[in-house]
Amino acid sequence: xxxxxxxxxxxxxxxxxxxxxxxxxxxxxxxxxxxxxxxxxxxxxxxxxxxxxxxxxxxxxxxxxxxxxxxxxxxxxxxxxxxxxxxxxxxxxxxxxxxxxxxxxxxxxxxxxxxxxxxxxxxxxxxxxxxxxxxxxxxxxxxxxxxxxxxxxxxxxxxxxxxxxxxxxxxxxxxxxxxxxxxxxxxxxxxxxxxxxxxxxxxxxxxxxxxxxxxxxxxxxxxxxxxxxxxxxxx
Numbered sequence: 001x002x003x004x005x006x007x008x009x010x011x012x013x014x015x016x017x018x019x020x021x022x023x024x025x026x027x028x029x030x031x032x033x034x035x036x037x038x039x040x041x042x043x044x045x046x047x048x049x050x051x052x053x054x055x056x057x058x059x060x061x062x063x064x065x066x067x068x069x070x071x072x073x074x075x076x077x078x079x080x081x082x083x084x085x086x087x088x089x090x091x092x093x094x095x096x097x098x099x100x101x102x103x104x105x106x107x108x109x110x111x112x113x114x115x116x117x118x119x120x121x122x123x124x125x126x127x128x129x130x131x132x133x134x135x136x137x138x139x140x141x142x143x144x145x146x147x148x149x150x151x152x153x154x155x156x157x158x159x160x161x162x163x164x165x166x167x168x169x170x171x172x173x174x175x176x177x178x179x180x181x182x183x184x185x186x187x188x189x190x191x192x193x194x195x196x197x198x199x200x201x202x203x204x205x206x207x208x209x210x211x212x213x214x215x216x217x218x219x220x221x222x223x224x225x226x227x228x229x230x231x232x233x234x235x
Contacts (some may be wrong), residue, residue, distance in 0.1 A: 029106035043078040043195040044178075048082060052172045055083055062141050063206070064167070065092070067147040067174035068233055070167035070188040072105075074176040076112040078104070079143075084113075093117055093135035093154055094143035095128060099188055102149065115140065129163065130178070136167050151187045154233075156226040161218050164209040171225060175232035183215040202232050 022214050067075050083090055093115040096102045106116035113210030115135060119128025132142050142163065148158040175205055184190040193199070207228075211219055 026104050026109055030104055030111060034108055034111040036192075037073055037077060040193050040195050041074060041081075044193065044199045046081075046198055047198065047200045049200070049202045050082075051205050053085065053206060054170075054172060055203070062136050062139055062169055064142045064144060064160065064164055064169050065172050065174055066144050066146050066229070066230060067176065068188070068229060069145040069188075070153065070183075070190045071176045071233070072145060073176075074178070074193055074199060075143075075192065076109065076114060078115075078174070078176055080200075082201060082203065083141075089173055091115065091140045092143050093132060094138040095132060095145075097149040098128075099149070100145045111194075114143070116215075129159075129166070132163060133167055136169060140165065142167075142169065147188065148228070153188045154226070154230060156222050156229065158218070158222060160208055161222050164207075165211060165213055165218065168211065170206035170208050172206050173229050173232060175200070175204070175229070176203045177202075177233060190202070194225070204228055204232060 032128045034190055045153075050056070052063075054063055065075075065079070080093055091113075094109055094117065095104060096106045096109065096116045097117055102118060104116060109116045117128050117135065119131075120146045136142055144163070145162045146160045147153055160171065177200040178193050179199075180194045182192040184196065186191065205228075207221060209218065209226055213221070
């Protein structure tokens with residue numbers, strides 16, 4: 001399925017770092033990955049548990065959707081299947097590294113009709129935060145892998161908590177647990193789904209960060225989020 005760029009454009013903050021883009025062979029690789037993920041994901045048997053309080057009934061406020069980096073292969077498909085199918089007006093903007101590898105992932109996101117926002121803690125962090133805030137103001141859900149883009153694996157970084165405090169949006173955890181998969185020898189032990197397996201999808205209870213939260217409160221919330229994601233993602 002062809003992805004489509006979101007028509008409205010978020011303001012682009014000024015900055016000297018330009019995200020790296022993919023060339024023709026990168027776009028071809030992205031198309032191949034998108035096709036393979038879609039085909040394999042269509043063969044899986046899904047078990048859904050939604051404890052978030054969202055996606056039932058009428059569309060509500062945007063959220064910050066967060067899940068581990070190694071489950072990224074299915075999370076885009078799951079968002080489309082379980083969120084956009086019932087709420088076609090919902091859109092997702094997701095944080096992607098400004099590196100060359102991030103360029104490939106950004107193109108894959110576009111094919112899933114997700115708006116990539118390029119940046120990380122080490123490159124374009126401030127610009128990316130402003131862009132994410134702008135997309136949220138336009139009604140987009142925001143997607144972040146809190147242990148990405150370089151790890152350590154299964155450790156929530158501070159950025160997602162800061163974003164929730166800045167925007168006032170609730171954090172909703174997403175877990176896509178596979179019973180049949182291949183693990184790559186990457187820093188995050190990336191999970192590649194195999195056909196005809198079972199996938200347990202769970203949207204966790206929402207976590208909110210008070211606007212007046214101090215450093216100690218943000219750290220408490222960070223640990224709570226980390227522990228929730230670990231409990232949902234037993235390997």
